[in-house]
Amino acid sequence: MREDVLLLQTLLFVLLSCQSDSSSSSSVVVAGYNVSALAGSKVVLQCVSGRMVWTRDRVRDRQRVVHWDMYRDYPDYAMERVVDMFSAGDQRLYSAHNLNRVGLNPTSFKDGNFSLVIKDVTMKDRGLYSCNLHHLYCHLYETVRVQLNVTKSRRKEQSFWDGQKAVFVVLLGKTVVLPCVNRRTVWTDWSNEEEDQQVVHWDRQPPGIRHDRADRLVDLYASGEQRSYGPLFLQRKMNISNQAFSEGDFSLTISDLQSTDQGMYSCHLHHHYCGLHERREFRLTVEPPPVRSTEPSKVLPGKDKDTTKAESPRVINVIPDERNHFLLPLGYVLTSLLLLTFIILIIILVTRRRRAKEFYPKASMRSNRSGNSLEEYEIDVSEVNVCSRKERRFDYKNNLLKENTHVNAQPKLVDLDKEMQKFSK
Incomplete structure (x- = not known):
């Protein structure tokens, strides 16, 4: 009975482990496309990812790095780098004060312990520390923060968690020792067979076939190995570039499309070392080529020609344009300019005449006044003559009065020029 129970527990453990592995390695659909092309043509299903580019260098120590930073409350929340270390084990200190006093474990990238050791703690060491892990190859970034306070009393010495970070007094x-531990394989394991953990493969689902029963077309490993599946003619018409991992382009090229090639194509990108599992799907539709009519072309009436007779050559006379063709528009332009100049000249003369009248109003007044004065003088002289004639008819009893009347009756001579000058003044 006990053996049966142990056997059941073992089977359950195996099943659960298999399910967890399959769920962790299952790819996630990140994009879907609908592609249509004509039968007989060539189509390219583009599958590009920069995270799958093979960038590991020869030294293999610049892909992973850990560095500790410290934030001070004074002055002005300054930040300074304390130490950093690459996966090869080389450490670099940024202050002479920390020499032989601050450091990391040389085997940090093997056991996953990136804790910072500070000896002979001083008041200058208090502040907020951050442990930063960078994986340049996998594009991973992780940070752990620790608060360090320094005291002179043994009773106040303690360590606790404030809800966001660890605090050490x-x-x-x-x-x-400021703790920073991360034992994930991506930080501790650098396998020599890492290229076997990086693979790209294409699958094809014919119409009506489920995803789990898709046909495998090609597998491509980072080591350069490529495996193609299916008949030989299918392998020749579907291929991936040999430089796929160096460029990050895993596009599938299909030549000489046929109606049997349509279906759902999926590009699977797996990077087991970095934990990358993506899938891109392409629904390919093959359209029939355009139909070409086999009926003979109809000839319009009156256009029948005997094709057996050779056509006589046609002579086309090309008449060059006149060299002086630009004179006609030039004449129009000159005539328009001359007419415009004449109109402007007339406008200028009229405006000057009006301005002259505005600046010399006395001259016009004088001319009007001179005409009126002449008429007045003429009227006065005539009136004087009439009066003198009337006065002569009177009979005077006294000779003295008569003499005076004779003297006054004489016409008065008036110089019009002088009078005009006086009047104008």
């Missing part, structure tokens, strides 16, 4: 002059 350390006695002045003691040694402290």
Whole structure:
């Protein structure tokens, strides 16, 4: 009975482990496309990813790096780099004060322990520390923060979690270890067979076939190995570039399309080392080529020609344009300019005449006044003559009065020029 129970537990453990592995390695659909092309043509199903580019260098130590930074509350929340270390084990300190006093475990990238060791703690060491892990190859970034406070009392020495970070209160002059542990294989394992963990494969689902029963077309590994499946003619018409991992382009090229090639194509990108599992789907539709009519072309009436007779050559006379063809528009332009100049000249003369009248109003007044004065003088002289004639008819009893009347009756001579000058003044 016990053996049966143990056997059942073992089977359950195996099933659960298999399910967890399959769920972790299952790819996630990140894009879907509908592609249509004519039968007999060539189509390219584009599948590009920069994260799958093979960028590991020869030294293999510049892909992973850990560095510790410290943030001070004074002055002005300054930040400074404490130490950094690459996966090869080389450490670099940024302050002479920390020499032989601050450091990391040389085997950090093997055991996953990136804790910072600070000996002989001083008041200058207090602040907020951050442990930063960078994986340049897998594009991974992780950060752990630790608060360090320094005290002179043993009673205040403690360590606790404030809900966001670990806080250490350390006695002045003691040694402290700021924890930063990450034992994921991506930080600790660098396999020599990593290229076997990086693979791209294409699948094809004919219409009506489920995804789990799709046909495998091609597998491509980072080591350069390529495996094609199916008949030989199918392998020749579907291929991927040999430089796919160096360029990150895993597009599938299909030549001489036929109606049997349509269906659902999927590009699977797996990077087991970095935990990358993506899938891109392409629904390919093959359209029939355009139909070409086999009926003879109809000839319009009156256009029947005997094709057996050779046509006589046609002579086309080309009459060159006149060299002086530009004179006609030039004449139009000159005539328009001359007419415009004449109109402007007339406008200028009229405006000057009006301005002259506005600046010399006395001259016009004088001419009007001179005409009126002449008429007035003529009227006065005539009136004087009439009056003198009337006065002569009177009979005077006294000779003295009569003499005076004779003297006054004489016409008065008036110089019009002088009078005009006086009047104008």
